Amino acid sequence: MWCQGYSEPGAGSDLASLRTRAELIGDEFVVNGQKVWTSNAQFAHWMFCLVRTDPTAAKHAGISYLLIDMKTPGITVRPLVQMTGDAGFNEVFFEDVRVPRRNLVGELNNGWQVANATLAHERNMLGSTIRTQQTFDRLLRLARLQRRNGGPASRDPVIRQRLADLAIRVETMKLEAYRQLTDALRGRPPGIAASVNKLVTTELNHDLARAALEILGSYGPLDRRSARARDRGAWPLDFMFSLGLIIGGGTSQIQKNIIAERGLGMPKEVKR
Amino acid sequence: MMDFGLSEEQEALQRAAREFLARECPPALVRETAKVPDGVPRALYTKMAELGWMGIVVPEAEGGLGLGTLELALVCEELGRAAAPGPFLSTQLVTVALLRAGSKAQRRQWLPRLVSGESLAALAYLEESDRHDPSGIGCAARRTRDGWRLDGTKLFVLGVPGADLLLVAARTGRGRVSLFLVESAAPGVRVRPEETVDLTRRVGEVRLRDVAVDRSALVGREGGGWPLLERLLDLGAVGIAADSFGGAARSLEMAVEYSRVRQQFGRPIGSFQAIKHMAAEMVAEVEPARSLVWYAAYAIDHRPRESARAAAIAKARLGDVFGRTVNRAVQMHGGIGFTWEHDLQLWIKRACWNEVAFGDSTFQRERLAAIDGY
8 A cells, every 4th residue: 555745844736845855875765854645644555755856956856756665764654634533644754764776766856757647647536537426426316315395305496406517517527537538548648637637526526515515404514423414424524525635636726727837838927 | 874884882892802702712712612512611601791792682771782783793703703612693592582572571580691691592493304484393382271381303403502591483273383482401301412513513402392381481472483483583694694704704814814924836825826816706705795794784673674685695695605715715725724733624614504504595595586576
């Protein structure tokens, strides 16, 4: 099981400003620094990690990609509790952590290119249409069971419009995923598809959870500990968790910048 | 023509309330109170009562401050800004019910206790159907020789289990709605807190099993409960709208503050247009909404024929605006805004309950359409 060591306290949207240092001493890198929002680090056996190997180079140019055994001495994992009350992600601290040179992926100081490839996969995963379709199916089941104004919510014209609109958005992303898959099989470059998928789907997932809360009325805020909660209280948690996924893996704002700058070739904002 | 702004006294009240709550009700107290079984921060409520807030709309002759619903809404706004715990609003609803329809004896018995903060109260009207219209009330009150016997289960009662006094909506002869004062410690009453995501306020379940009350427990006329209840629900909607406004304003402030200090790409994130526009869109929704709250509160006292419409508009709009604003505030914070440790979670969860309390936005928009005859 693997975790991804990318974000740091000072390097979120500006990932390339990361400061976790890896110094090559003989045949080993010595790693010092801190990662944050590291999902499942408390369970992972390995981490793929971005580290700064050349502090004098331009920020994108001095980064390398390392594979780190999580059992290595000097690694401390501290779980972070998210607003849902669960601890899904962690802080990971490195203190003189020794990593063999052979664990370097790609060339020294060429980690940014490797990271961009994996980031696209992460965004595609977060933008997974299968999960969105499943969430919609659950939402529809809820709408049929939950009573609103004396009848099933799914018969309420306001709710029907909402559900149909969501169904259309889900269907759009599902067919788009098939088309992208076909393109990939034909060996065509995906371009900024991953960013579009991530942007659209994470916001769609959040809207699905929001629609569920609307259908639920006073039953919506009931927590998973409540016997009256529908679907074991999954919806308010989904509502919060899906908000987190709009942020994780590159915020919506970052995806929009990528779409405009890399996708459309629009001039870059002046950034250092 | 009304003067569309706050008086100097109202502005002073608002300022004093904000300073008081910033000092006495920091997020640490909100989190601490979440662990208290009845969800009431006693020391804070004692001080609120000393300031006169518990009797803000009660006439001076009966020990209150003798102020209006607008002043009450200003306090609610500040409580929302602080994500303040406890059954303040629900207590106000029952207090207003007594002022509008209570007998002399009921007022004499309960107002001093409510004004002093010794008693906290809650309005028990919703049931399993979650309907905010008369058809939602199934709880039955049977007449006996010396009073009534009540049976039924009330859900989503804001202010329970902290409240010791309940105003219960029940059906009496010919199925009409009547309102009864029931003490939560009375035999046959079982009160249970409900588990919600909101850490800042409690809602609960009230079970009434053959609960005997005196004739004097009836508030207003027998069968005349619905018109009174409807006005209380309007007041509740306005109170929640004001609370939502305060919460939205606070989340916006927190987000803007963070955008000034959080550095990425070698500069504060607030210097990026993406973040600036997000903040500006929040302002464009939050700022004008203040007028809806003020007008709806004012209308309750001075424009009774417009008050239902104004309350529906304020509740529908503020429910949506609070949810969207706090959501954007989390996004402006990034990962840190998604943590348990960060205080924004208090408001995002409060918004979940505010959106549905006293009728959600869909309900209120439908009501507006009905009132305006389309």
